[in-house]
Amino acid sequence: MIKKTSLLFTMLLLSSISMLAQDKDAVIEAIIQEANENSQLETLGHQLMDGIGPRLVGTPQMKNAHDWAVTKYESWGIPARNEQWGEWKGWERGISHIDMVHPRVQSLRGTQLAWSPSTPKKGVTAELVILPMVSDSLEFVNWLPNVKGKLVMISMPQPTGRPDYNWEEFATEKSFEKMKKERDEQTEAWRENIENTGLSRRTLPVTLEKAGAVGIVASYWSRGFGVNKIFGAYTKEIPTVDLELEDYGMLYRLVESGQKPQLHIVAESKELGKVPTFNTIAEIKGSEKPDEYVILSAHFDSWDGGTGATDNGTGTLVMMEAMRILKKAYPNPKRTILVGHWGSEEQGLNGSRAFVEDNPEIVEGVQAVFNQDNGTGRVVRISGGGFLDSYDYLGKWLHEVPKEITDEIETTFPGTPARGGSDYASFQAAGAPAFSLSSLSWSYWNYTWHTNRDTYDKIIFDDVRNNAILTAILAYMASEHPEKTSREKAVLPISNRTGEQLEWPTPRSPERNGGQN
Numbered sequence: 001m002i003k004k005t006s007l008l009f010t011m012l013l014l015s016s017i018s019m020l021a022q023d024k025d026a027v028i029e030a031i032i033q034e035a036n037e038n039s040q041l042e043t044l045g046h047q048l049m050d051g052i053g054p055r056l057v058g059t060p061q062m063k064n065a066h067d068w069a070v071t072k073y074e075s076w077g078i079p080a081r082n083e084q085w086g087e088w089k090g091w092e093r094g095i096s097h098i099d100m101v102h103p104r105v106q107s108l109r110g111t112q113l114a115w116s117p118s119t120p121k122k123g124v125t126a127e128l129v130i131l132p133m134v135s136d137s138l139e140f141v142n143w144l145p146n147v148k149g150k151l152v153m154i155s156m157p158q159p160t161g162r163p164d165y166n167w168e169e170f171a172t173e174k175s176f177e178k179m180k181k182e183r184d185e186q187t188e189a190w191r192e193n194i195e196n197t198g199l200s201r202r203t204l205p206v207t208l209e210k211a212g213a214v215g216i217v218a219s220y221w222s223r224g225f226g227v228n229k230i231f232g233a234y235t236k237e238i239p240t241v242d243l244e245l246e247d248y249g250m251l252y253r254l255v256e257s258g259q260k261p262q263l264h265i266v267a268e269s270k271e272l273g274k275v276p277t278f279n280t281i282a283e284i285k286g287s288e289k290p291d292e293y294v295i296l297s298a299h300f301d302s303w304d305g306g307t308g309a310t311d312n313g314t315g316t317l318v319m320m321e322a323m324r325i326l327k328k329a330y331p332n333p334k335r336t337i338l339v340g341h342w343g344s345e346e347q348g349l350n351g352s353r354a355f356v357e358d359n360p361e362i363v364e365g366v367q368a369v370f371n372q373d374n375g376t377g378r379v380v381r382i383s384g385g386g387f388l389d390s391y392d393y394l395g396k397w398l399h400e401v402p403k404e405i406t407d408e409i410e411t412t413f414p415g416t417p418a419r420g421g422s423d424y425a426s427f428q429a430a431g432a433p434a435f436s437l438s439s440l441s442w443s444y445w446n447y448t449w450h451t452n453r454d455t456y457d458k459i460i461f462d463d464v465r466n467n468a469i470l471t472a473i474l475a476y477m478a479s480e481h482p483e484k485t486s487r488e489k490a491v492l493p494i495s496n497r498t499g500e501q502l503e504w505p506t507p508r509s510p511e512r513n514g515g516q517n
């Protein structure tokens, strides 16, 4: 159930404000003033996104980011460290440059996927081919020798580069419906054809590679103008590149019309062997209850098609800025305030799962975890995560945050625990009260999440500033709270899907030796 904080609830809280209201207000005032008048968000955002760049697990940039964070915290007087929790395949992205060289010359917009094997320095030049329609795997195997020495296009060409909202605004209803119907049919036929080959998204590129292809050309449109999702390559020897929709469509049509287009692809990268992976941890020690913890949480890694600005640069900025502000406005917290900048969330919450597994005494001492990881928007949803009494404490803390920041927040109590999605799930699984500060979308899913357009210019700094204030005040209130928070679990609802009662998720072990497939 979703409900707005009720008036009755607000009045109940008003009557329970403690006698320390004066001091409390002074700290909150100081938090708000520091956030608004001495904001470091723009500087931090520029240094992290523009200077260091994307933070793919196992890359030198990821390590640079961890070192940068430690240096920042130390410059603010907050002790910080990088904790190694595993190893990953080391890889460094080099130059990607893709040109059509036949039947005419045109530079194309695209990039190699993460972990793509390198081309020679001079690149590779070859003709493009498309997948045939086949009725079974035998027919596909018979066709396979055709890929020798060729670049293979493995994605369905999109019938339109206009997002649906654009069609909805301008198309006649009839042509919009027709386009959607034809696109659905095309998508279904494409899916069936891939199924007929007997291969999957993962095994198809490897099979083409083994058959002598010299490169894989894909296009993963994210259903907005100019956006593609950029994930990882599956090939072992030959490059895999992603082309933006417009160029991919043009090339596909040229192949179909018999023009035999050729590309010159330079996709340089370096394999760096096994490298250590880290979490960055910083702490302001508690003065009364150092073994109880308020944890600020945001994953630090990203995919690398953009610079990871909204996934999760902004969550990172919120937590760093909140820590900086707390150190100034509330330097002697009752409980320890710890921030975790987790590695390798994108491959399965690995950094936070490792932290939970390696630090049972900290997990035991958790007062509250606040995680932010769904974009740049101001926080508009908070769930109690299935903790039966979360309404009591979280509601009280939220009440101390200025109304202009909490006005739009819809709360759900007691809610249900997450089974993944972001790092708070790692803590919830271990029974520690952990909460997601969930953002307004700002077109996150189509336009920035894992895309080539997840960059600094998409950050909405006023919203991020509000989130830093919200997080700092929640951390302050959680630290000051008279009692340790209750971990009692709510009776979970019956699942609509299975018809059975939901069970509390259990902790899972991280991948500590990644990218070795």
Ligand SMILES: [Zn+2]
Residues within 6 Å of the ligand: 299, 311, 312, 345, 373, 374, 422
């Ligand atoms: Zn994320």
